Amino acid sequence: MSVAQTLTQPNALQKLKDYHQSVWFDYIRRCSLESGELQELVADAEIQGVTSNPAIFQKAIAGSTDYDAALSALERDHDQDAITLYEQLAIADIQATADILKPLYDRTNRLDGYVSLEVSPYLAEESEQSLQEAKRLWQTVNRPNLMIKVPATPAGIPVIQQLISEGINVNVTLLFSQTAYLAVAEAYISGLEAYTAQGGDPSHIASVASFFISRIDTAIDAQIAERLKAPDIDRQTTVLLQSLQGKVAIANAKRVYQDYLQLCQGSRWQALAQKGAQPQRLLWASTGTKNPQYRDVLYVEELIGAETVNTIPPSTLAAFRDHGQPRASLTEGVKEADLVIASLPEVGINLDAVTDHLLAQGVQLFQQAFDQLLSAVEHKREVQLGDALNRQTYSLPPDLEAKVQATLQDWQTTGKVRRLWAMDASLWTGTDESQWLGWLGTTEDQLAHLTTLESLSRDVQALDINHILLLGMGGSSLCPEVMKLTFGQVDGYPELLVLDSTDPAQVQAMVDQMDLKRTLFIVSSKSGSTLEPNIFQQYFFDLVQQAIGPEVAGSRFIAITDPGSQLQQVAEACHFRHLFFGLPSIGGRYSALSNFGMVPAACMGVDVAQFLDAAEEMVHSCAASVPAIDNPGVVLGIVLGEAAQQGRDKLTLIASPGIADIGAWLEQLLAESTGKDSTGIIPVNQEPLGVNYDCDRIFAYIRLDAAPDPAQDQQVAALKAAGHPVIQICVTDAYQLGQEFFRWEMATAVAGAVLNIHAFNQPDVEASKIATRQLTDAYEQTGLLPTETPIFQEAGLQLFTDPDNVAVLTASLSAEPSLCGFLHAHLSRIHPGDYFALLAYIQMNEVHREQLQIMRKTVCDHKQVATCLGFGPRFLHSTGQAYKGGPNTGVFLQITGQDEVDIPIPGHGYSFGVVKAAQARGDFQVLAERKRRVLRVHLVSDIELGLNTLRVAIQGALP
Ligand SMILES: O=C(CO)[C@@H](O)[C@H](O)[C@H](O)[C@H](O)COP(=O)(O)O
Ligand SMILES: O=C[C@H](O)COP(=O)(O)O
Secondary structure, eight states, rough: OOOOOOOOSSOOHHHHHGTTTEEEOOOOHHHHHHHHHHHHHTTTTSSSSEEEHHHHIIIIIISSSTTTTHHHHHHOOOOHHHHHHHHHHHHHHHHHHHHHHHHHHHHTTTSSEEEEEEOOOOOOOOOHHHHHHHHHHHHHHTTTTTTEEESSSSTTTHHHHHHHTTTTTTTEEOOOHHHHHHHHHHHHHHHHHHHHHHTTTTGGOOOEEEEOOOOHHHHHHHHHHHHHHHHTTOHHHHHHHHHTTTHHHHHHHHHHHHHHHHHHHHHHHHHHTTTTTEEEEEEEEEESSSSSSSOOOOOHHHHTTEEEEEEHHHHHHHHHHHHHHOOOOOOHHHHHHHHHHTGGGGGOOOOOHHHHHHHHHHHHHHHHHHHHHHHHHHHHHHHHHHSOEEEEEEEEEEEHHHHHHHHHHHHHHHHHHHHHHOGGGTTTSSSSSGGGGGGHHHHHHHTTTHHHHHHHHHHHSSOSSSEEEEEEOOOGTTTHHHHHHHHHHHHTTOEEEOOOOOOOHHOOOOOOHHHHGGEEEEEESSOOOHHHHHHHHHHHHHHHHHOOOTTGGGGGGEEEOOOHHHHHHHHEEEEEEEEEEETTSSSSGGGGGGGHHHHHHTTTTOHHHHHHHHHHHHHTOOOOTOOOOOOOOHHHHHHHHHHTEEEEEEEEEEOOOGGHHHHHHHHHHHHHHOTTBBOOEEEEESOOOOOOOTTTTTEEEEEOOOOOHHHHHHHHHHHHHHHOOOOEEEEGGGHHHHHHHHHHHHHHHHHHHHTTTTTTTOHHHHHHHHHHHHHHHHHHHSSSSSOOOOOOEEEOOOOOOOOHHHHHHTTTTTSOOOOOHHHHHTTOOTTTOOOEEEEEEEEEOOOHHHHHHHHHHHHHHOOOOOOEEEETTGGGGGGGGHHHHSSSOOEEEEEOOSSOOOOOOTTTTSBBBHHHHHHHHHHHHHHHHHTTEEEEEEEEEEEEHHHHHHHHHHHHHHO
């Protein structure tokens, strides 16, 4: 319609102004802004305002390519999560629309010229969060002719009142009933009263009450159609039902308009009107015709009345322009409208129930539209990121796949991803979980404080040293160990070494490897009270004092610990070079991206900015706004949790050689987080691969795309071909490993929620720490560990176990007691669905590992069960939790040995050897108390010889 035409002959849309009704456009899209279409509609006086809602933005952004270039530009600038991207696109449209409408707003003295933006539909039941979100959007858009849309839910009503009282324009949406309208009108009046009481000028505030029309007819007509099908229906009822078809929505609107007129007569309103307040106009929404048998302009033609607005979708707008016949229809037939509503109970239709349902459904529909919108934005973001985001795929057996899809759907509809990010403890056991979710924000936090890490890196680089030795256990050592293996020695930086064993030979091997005068030490302990790092610190501090002098020894030490810990005191008293703090809200195994992982990384020369930037991309992919189905951490967690629920609780980890150590990190994360309350996931790391597996397995292959192992690729392909469940994650390069830290932390938390356990405590790790402490305390007093008697010995190997296990083993000996016989009896206790674990309290080196791997393979081949290998005491801070607190499906063979050399610890009566022995015994004691099937083999003399004998005996026991 050209301006010339408009001047000569107003069209139907333009004529509505004669009835004092405004037309707003229920549509927004960038192309209509960019092409000038919207400007033209405004200039032609066909529309006087614009409304948006989540479904409109979903159609615009997900259903067109209009926004792709803008989205790419935003992503190119820096990666952002889906909701942040969406908001920037939407806000730009809203601002542009507001600017187009601003002259009209001014010209009409703030009556028209508004554009509406809705608060997140996820907040429909949350008053406080809706209020904050509404205020944030109001400030961000920063246009006087903006209306913030708030739904008329019970939680929304107080928000409306508060916003009005603060001078923010409100469009109340999702109104279906007269009762809800009256509550909204009351909120508006009260809000204005509060605003004027503070001296505000009410003429600057506008509000509309969006009353939904066509959805009422759709719902009521469906009920009418059902009732008309009743076989025993009489003629009179049939006629009445037929007369109600397509009539109720308009009747409902006519009645609510009468309420409006009456309210305007009231003394409270009159008082406000005298101060210049603008009435809260009724706005007819959902006015596109849905039933093709009805006139396509029905919900425009029949609702024309003064001081109202009709927000019209594009096709209805075009139809009304073309053949609309305006008349003052809204006040016609009010009595008939009353009769229509009054006759509904006669035919068994409860209008209140219908409107209640429509409100709930309306919220849900907007949420679904928002889900789809965010999903589309996420997909576009992923395309833009390309290889910068590690890819995850999975293939599952049909029953598991079905369960996973159902749980994903449940997570979506019940908003569990948002609840996780909101730190809602009821996702797990409803105890103190909310205090343990600091890791959700750690990457962002670290990126904001990069300068500290970067200056540390420069400081270390400038030191004249060859090595950095990290002293710590579990969550404080495993990430640095992964970084060491993954990045090797970085040019121009010292080499990182990690000590996490009390085995004297291992401690000695570490000392032999380095020059004490040219080594920097990092003592890492979150609690600052863990036995191992404390004694490592005492031992090495003493050595460094001797090597470079007591005054300067502290300058070779860095501490990472939580504020207020005992280690902080030590670091301060000994004048450590640096002291870095952890966050009390991040448990050790979730601390990789915090200082516990990033301080050692910076020291060894890893570009932490690059590493954390890449990690943040995964954080964005797992964000609260990313629907469960598109959220890689959530998907992985649900797969793992559901697999475990179905008995597939042996998660077999396969990682490319270049990143192989991530398996040890994952073992701790998964086992310590989920292995409790007799349930959990048992990680199986570095087990030699085969093809024939029981249905208690699920496989995770973490492939380094930059350096894959072709043999592993083939083995994994064979596993997939054999129908085993396989998750595959492709890590583009080493700098993207941080993405895996976050993905798996998220997945573990989610799996914990699926399993209904507390994913952040480790109650059974504490149990063996206590048992060890009792033994070392007793040793300090007596100089002895309690004596013990082997149940059997042969060929330099002694066997020990507790009375219950002795009874079972001796009862099942088939011949005279022998080493092979006992091992046979013990291994015969392994049944399908069980796992076998070697717990070796010996030096962790390649020779030992090789022997132990052969033993594992022998058991795996003969028993067709999952097998694990842990070196003590490091596994105590890791898989040890699941072995004691997880399902009672483990059969354990603990291996201890006679230390050839021992090392005293300054300030203590005990040595490293005694500590290790006490740890093994404490561990055994707790396993036995938990009724685990456990046998200990003590290698009396040479460890290598002893291992050889044991290997042969196991092979003999499993002919
Ligand atoms: O609420 C407003 C304006 O205030 C509208 O944008 C409103 O959301 C829309 O008219 C409806 O969602 C459209 O509903 P329907 O035609 O899909 O039933
Ligand atoms: O994983 C945690 C280990 O038990 C070590 O704890 P820590 O960091 O408090 O010393």
